Amino acid sequence: MPAMGRLLIALSLSMLAACATPPRTAPAAPAAHDIVPLDYLPSLKGGYLKLASQETGRAYHVYVRLPEGYDASNDRRYPVVYLLDGDSLFPMLAPLHLFLTYDEKLPEAVVVGIAYGGFDAAINKRNIDFAAPAADGKPGEDGAPRFHRFLETELLPAIEGRYRIDPARRVLVGQSRSGYFVMWSALEDPDLFWGRIASNPATTPGRGRFFAEASPHRVDGLRVAVAIGEREPVFRHAFVRQWTDMWQSRRDTPWVVKRLPIDNGTHAASIGETYRQAMLWLFDVGGQAAQASDH
Numbered sequence: 001m002p003a004m005g006r007l008l009i010a011l012s013l014s015m016l017a018a019c020a021t022p023p024r025t026a027p028a029a030p031a032a033h034d035i036v037p038l039d040y041l042p043s044l045k046g047g048y049l050k051l052a053s054q055e056t057g058r059a060y061h062v063y064v065r066l067p068e069g070y071d072a073s074n075d076r077r078y079p080v081v082y083l084l085d086g087d088s089l090f091p092m093l094a095p096l097h098l099f100l101t102y103d104e105k106l107p108e109a110v111v112v113g114i115a116y117g118g119f120d121a122a123i124n125k126r127n128i129d130f131a132a133p134a135a136d137g138k139p140g141e142d143g144a145p146r147f148h149r150f151l152e153t154e155l156l157p158a159i160e161g162r163y164r165i166d167p168a169r170r171v172l173v174g175q176s177r178s179g180y181f182v183m184w185s186a187l188e189d190p191d192l193f194w195g196r197i198a199s200n201p202a203t204t205p206g207r208g209r210f211f212a213e214a215s216p217h218r219v220d221g222l223r224v225a226v227a228i229g230e231r232e233p234v235f236r237h238a239f240v241r242q243w244t245d246m247w248q249s250r251r252d253t254p255w256v257v258k259r260l261p262i263d264n265g266t267h268a269a270s271i272g273e274t275y276r277q278a279m280l281w282l283f284d285v286g287g288q289a290a291q292a293s294d295h
Contacts, residue, residue, distance in 0.1 A: 038063070043095035046110075051158060055150040056143060058125060061086075061115040062155065064163065065094035067108035068101070072164070079109040079169035079283075080159065082151070082193075084178035085126060086113025093173070093275050106279055109171075110163050114155065130174070130181035134206025141205075144184055151185075152192060168194060171282060175199035175271050179226075183210060183243070186224050190217035190254035195282040199227045199274040200267050203239045210243055214254050222255040225278035229265025 038044045046066040052059040063086060067078055081097065083089040090113025100106040116124040129147035131137055160167060172193040174182040179201030186196050187209065224247075228240040244259040260277050262270050280286065 043098050044091065047162070049158065049162075051155060053150045053154055055146045055154060056125075056129065060150075060155075061117045062159070063090050063094075063113040063115065064159065065090070065097070065111040065113075066163070067110065068098065069108075070110075070164075075164070077164045077166040079107060079171065080163075080165045080167075081109050081111045081171045081173060081279075082155075083111065083113045084130070084172070084174035084181060086115035087117070087119065087124070089113060089173065089175070089271065090115065092272060096272055096275060097279075100276060100279060104276070104280060104285055106285055107283055109169075110159075110165055112155075112159055126177050130177040130202075132181075132184050132206050132209065134204075134209070136207075137205035144181055145188075147181070148185055148188065152189070156192075171195040171197065171279075173197045173199075173275065173278075175201075175268065175274075177202050183224070183226065186222075186255060187212075187214045190214060190222055191219045194219070194222060196224045196255075197227070197275065197278040197282070198224070199271055199278075200229055200232055200236065200265075201226065201240070203236060207239070210239075211246060214252070217254040223258070223282050224255045225258040225260055225281055227260040227262055227265070227270075227274040227278060229262045229267060229270050231264065231266050 038046075038048075044063075044065050046064040048064065049062050050059055051062050070078075081093075083093055090111070094111045094113065097106065097109060097111050101108050116126070118124055121127075125143070128141050128143040130144060131141045132144040133142040156167075156170075159165065170193045172182050172185060172195075174180075174197070176199070179198035180203070182196045182198040183201055185192065226240050226244055228237055240259060244257050247253045247255070247257045258278070258281050260274060260281075262273055262277070265273065
């Protein structure tokens with residue numbers, strides 16, 4: 001075969017091979033503005049709203065997990081659990097609440113996560129929102145009163161106007177800095193939440209405020225659970241014990257107080273066990289609310 005013929009055959013075979021094998025291209029990266037829906041994760045399914053606060057001057061990403069069987073057309077109303085630090089606590093505790101309903105018969109609830117949208121300090125302002133004004137506080141990190149007004153006047157009406165919620169069964173949950181805020185809120189406005197859960201709370205700034213008078217309350221049967229992990233430092237154990245002992249002994253205590261020692265518990269990773277024990281106590285599952293404290 002002439003050389004020119006062989007060259008034409010080789011070129012033809014190369015073209016056929018190229019047509020038979022599509023070029024390999026990397027899949028397109030999702031656009032930065034793409035939102036991944038949670039509706040395909042049924043244990044997190046519910047709603048979302050971005051809430052711009054006039055009180056704090058910031059916007060919050062608010063995620064809502066609805067109870068199994070939630071039906072907007074009937075009259076049943078549910079307890080509501082507000083999770084501070086929702087960036088991490090909402091995806092952890094919202095599914096856990098479902099499992100507690102399955103295994104422990106905990107009442108179903110609407111679970112709300114209040115998130116900043118990231119952990120970076122440029123976005124996440126928990127150091128401001130959860131810190132009360134105090135002489136030993138850092139300048140500018142005293143936003144607890146403003147954040148509390150955001151909860152009371154903006155977030156709660158927005159959520160409870162959209163979903164069938166029993167406002168007499170509101171629960172506020174926080175850990176570390178947000179656990180500090182939970183306890184501070186209990187002193188400043190006892191009636192705003194029926195139940196509160198503070199896990200391994202921070203002890204400053206303004207430590208003395210926690211041992212001063214609580215604001216007047218009108219509602220009876222309020223409850224506060226304070227958890228402390230076994231592996232937490234001594235100073236935090238001492239703070240939790242001193243606070244719970246004092247408020248259990250006072251006649252003017254606005255709430256029933258429960259101290260929850262978490263066996264082998266760590267600062268953050270034991271929040272699931274804290275939530276389990278505290279919620280079973282708050283809702284008196286198995287008669288646990290009869291026990292006021294663990295000594």
